[in-house]
Amino acid sequence: MSDLQELYQSVILDHNRKPRNFGPLDDASGSAEGKNPLCGDQVEVAVRLDGDTLSAVKFTGSGCAISKASASLMTAAVTGKSRAEVDVLFERFHALVTGRLADAEITKESLGQLVVFSSVSRFPIRVKCASLAWHTLRAALENGDASIAVSTE
Amino acid sequence: MTDMTHTALAPRGDFPLLAANPLLHYLDSAATSQKPQTVLDAITHFYGTANANPHRGAYALAAAATDAYHEARETIAQFLGARDSDTLVFTRGTTEAMNLVANAWGRTHVQAGDEIVITALEHHANFVPWQQLAKSAGAQLRIAELTDDQQVDLDHLASLLSARTKVVAITHVSNAVGSITPVAEVVRLVRAHTSALLVLDGAQGAPHLPVDFDALGVDFYAFSGHKLLGPMGIGGVIGTRARWEECQPWQFGGDMIEWVHDMDSTWNVLPHRFEAGTPNAADAVGLAAAVRYLRALDMTAVRAHEVALLEYAQERLAGMDGLIVYGPPADARSGVLSFTLEDVHPHDLATILDQHNVCIRAGHHCAQPLMRRLGTSATARASFYVYSDTRDVDALVHALVEAQRIFAPVDA
Numbered sequence: 001m002s003d004l005q006e007l008y009q010s011v012i013l014d015h016n017r018k019p020r021n022f023g024p025l026d027d028a029s030g031s032a033e034g035k036n037p038l039c040g041d042q043v044e045v046a047v048r049l050d051g052d053t054l055s056a057v058k059f060t061g062s063g064c065a066i067s068k069a070s071a072s073l074m075t076a077a078v079t080g081k082s083r084a085e086v087d088v089l090f091e092r093f094h095a096l097v098t099g100r101l102a103d104a105e106i107t108k109e110s111l112g113q114l115v116v117f118s119s120v121s122r123f124p125i126r127v128k129c130a131s132l133a134w135h136t137l138r139a140a141l142e143n144g145d146a147s148i149a150v151s152t153e
Numbered sequence: 154m155t156d157m158t159h160t161a162l163a164p165r166g167d168f169p170l171l172a173a174n175p176l177l178h179y180l181d182s183a184a185t186s187q188k189p190q191t192v193l194d195a196i197t198h199f200y201g202t203a204n205a206n207p208h209r210g211a212y213a214l215a216a217a218a219t220d221a222y223h224e225a226r227e228t229i230a231q232f233l234g235a236r237d238s239d240t241l242v243f244t245r246g247t248t249e250a251m252n253l254v255a256n257a258w259g260r261t262h263v264q265a266g267d268e269i270v271i272t273a274l275e276h277h278a279n280f281v282p283w284q285q286l287a288k289s290a291g292a293q294l295r296i297a298e299l300t301d302d303q304q305v306d307l308d309h310l311a312s313l314l315s316a317r318t319k320v321v322a323i324t325h326v327s328n329a330v331g332s333i334t335p336v337a338e339v340v341r342l343v344r345a346h347t348s349a350l351l352v353l354d355g356a357q358g359a360p361h362l363p364v365d366f367d368a369l370g371v372d373f374y375a376f377s378g379h380k381l382l383g384p385m386g387i388g389g390v391i392g393t394r395a396r397w398e399e400c401q402p403w404q405f406g407g408d409m410i411e412w413v414h415d416m417d418s419t420w421n422v423l424p425h426r427f428e429a430g431t432p433n434a435a436d437a438v439g440l441a442a443a444v445r446y447l448r449a450l451d452m453t454a455v456r457a458h459e460v461a462l463l464e465y466a467q468e469r470l471a472g473m474d475g476l477i478v479y480g481p482p483a484d485a486r487s488g489v490l491s492f493t494l495e496d497v498h499p500h501d502l503a504t505i506l507d508q509h510n511v512c513i514r515a516g517h518h519c520a521q522p523l524m525r526r527l528g529t530s531a532t533a534r535a536s537f538y539v540y541s542d543t544r545d546v547d548a549l550v551h552a553l554v555e556a557q558r559i560f561a562p563v564d565a
């Protein structure tokens with residue numbers, strides 16, 4: 001596969017076209033807005049916590065295929081997880097897209113569907129696109145119901 | 154097909170970066186142009202033969218530096234049609250030039266209740282300085298809206314002009330969509346209805362159109378050297394002497410003073426009054442080499458070359474599904490192709506094009522107010538210059554088709 005085919009593989013294109021968990025979230029316990037001023041990407045992530053469990057995550061916004069697919073796949077990956085588990089996944093995802101994850105860890109077992117973002121590290125300009133939703137999720141979790149602006153700059 | 158050969162107006166071989174990358178299709182000249190060898194040589198030559206601090210030091214070498222700087226000013230002023238070269242004040246570029254005018258003229262002339270008129274086309278460099286001046290002075294910012302093909306709506310502009318209008322600041326050519334402002338019309342309207350300061354943002358005008366400052370009838374004309382084959386970090390603003398006389402110094406320090414007393418100072422003459430500190434003489438000399446290069450090409454030919462490329466691109470792109478091109482027809486548009494492609498975000502386009510060695514800009518082009526009016530957060534923009542040719546356009550079209558193929562819906 002060429003770099004491009006790998007970046008824009010079918011899972012990513014599919015989530016771009018039909019984002020999952022897209023729309024407003026009722027009874028949100030927290031939300032945050034993330035922006036990438038460089039390209040105008042914008043995402044709002046809303047979370048509902050049941051105790052320590054992330055029982056629902058939804059997002060709205062607009063952006064490129066990478067940012068939209070990343071937000072979509074993220075919501076699927078973190079729903080039902082505890083805060084601690086989300087933190088672990090965040091770190092692993094961030095290491096993946098910035099090229100700091102050991103090859104042996106770039107597996108479906110360790111990353112689930114997020115493994116489709118493995119080629120992002122070869123497109124340094126796109127790392128922010130892939131990580132915007134994650135930074136925003138983290139802000140939503142940390143800030144209760146305050147809506148804050150996250151910038152990946 | 155338009156009758157056109159592959160040839161660029163300027164040989165690629167003149168541009169070291171393009172010569173070293175024969176497969177590169179650089180279509181982002183509206184952001185910054187590539188530099189010919191003659192510009193790089195001029196800078197090296199200045200540092201190698203005339204490097205001393207201009208205007209300081211009573212020795213021959215310092216005089217050589219001063220002369221080189223002075224000659225650069227004359228060459229550049231002449232290229233832009235200003236006979237009085239002392240009315241050209243060097244700045245880092247258009248951004249600093251606009252801040253200069255907003256501070257040096259605006260702070261002492263714009264008061265509460267006054268109005269500042271700009272347009273919805275403006276680059277942030279010609280938007281935010283006026284917005285902030287209006288805010289601090291208690292003046293009102295008025296924004297002239299656009300026609301359906303993103304030209305300044307002259308009727309709307311006229312309706313905003315009144316005795317309250319103190320500044321009209323407007324772009325000569327839009328960087329985001331390429332619209333060329335009909336300057337003569339604007340001058341007529343502004344002079345008929347106001348005694349306002351008329352400022353033109355020439356960042357995209359000076360590189361792509363013949364500019365004759367003395368004939369334009371505007372008060373200030375700002376430009377950036379790096380967009381017209383010159384180095385980064387040098388540009389300037391030309392003003393009429395009468396308007397410069399109305400300005401107060403805005404940066405203070407060496408060179409701009411005449412005499413410094415303990416409790417007050419007096420100011421040097423134009424242009425030095427507005428050039429505080431050691432000037433960027435080397436880059437001014439580089440920019441002078443750039444305008445000599447452009448003069449030899451002839452700016453009328455530069456414009457014709459860009460129109461031909463635009464028309465060729467329009468033909469090649471005609472009928473492409475889901476393509477929206479912004480801006481007016483080629484005769485009212487600079488060499489800018491600003492577009493969106495349905496279902497493919499501009500940022501994704503830029504990545505795919507980059508993989509095909511095609512450099513374009515994707516984003517808001519420092520014109521967020523315009524993007525809001527277009528109802529989009531970003532466009533893709535290909536822009537042409539003297540070294541662009543039809544092969545660059547072909548590569549662009551090829552890569553766009555590829556992008557569409559990648560993003561085509563898989564039939565269920």
Ligand SMILES: Cc1ncc(COP(=O)(O)O)c(C=O)c1O
Nearest residue numbers: 246247248276278328356357377
């Ligand atoms: C129309 C316009 N105005 C102003 C600017 C600002 O120029 P600079 O960044 O060189 O100061 C630019 C370039 O980015 C421009 O295209």
